[in-house]
Amino acid sequence: xxxxxxxxxxxxxxxxxxxxxxxxxxxxxxxxxxxxxxxxxxxxxxxxxxxxxxxxxxxxxxxxxxxxxxxxxxxxxxxxxxxxxxxxxxxxxxxxxxxxxxxxxxxxx
Numbered sequence: 465x466x467x468x469x470x471x472x473x474x475x476x477x478x479x480x481x482x483x484x485x486x487x488x489x490x491x492x493x494x495x496x497x498x499x500x501x502x503x504x505x506x507x508x509x510x511x512x513x514x515x516x517x518x519x520x521x522x523x524x525x526x527x528x529x530x531x532x533x534x535x536x537x538x539x540x541x542x543x544x545x546x547x548x549x550x551x552x553x554x555x556x557x558x559x560x561x562x563x564x565x566x567x568x569x570x571x572x573x
Contacts, residue, residue: 465519467526470494472544474519474529478509486511489519489531491544491552504550511536520569532566539569 465474471494478487490506515534522528529542529552541556560566 465521467521468523469526470498472504472521472526473500474521476509476517476519476531478517487517489529489542489552491550493550505552507552510540510554516567518568520571523571523573530569530571532569534565534567537562537565539566 466472467474473492473494475490475492476487477490487509488506489509491504493501493504495501509531511533516532518531520530522530526546527544529544530539531542532539536559538557538559540554540558542552543555544550544552
């Protein structure tokens with residue numbers, strides 16, 4: 465998914481059922497023409513995610529990204545920090561106790 469500034473593209477490799485292997489979230493910096501300039505990071509996610517494999521950058525800022533976990537039933541917020549060593553970190557989680565929610569996330573205003 466493309467960030468609102470169009471400077472970054474986010475990707476995940478998750479969606480694993482019946483395993484203990486966690487997935488990954490990655491961010492790539494883009495050139496002005498849209499080609500990938502460099503991979504900024506690939507970080508292990510906190511769970512396998514069940515069938516969920518989507519990331520949703522906020523529409524209002526490059527700083528925030530959300531992703532869901534279908535298997536455990538939650539939406540998690542990640543904070544992107546740009547700088548000399550760009551990174552992202554899971555900073556908040558909303559549990560949705562319905563037996564397995566959400567494969568995708570939508571920002572709503």
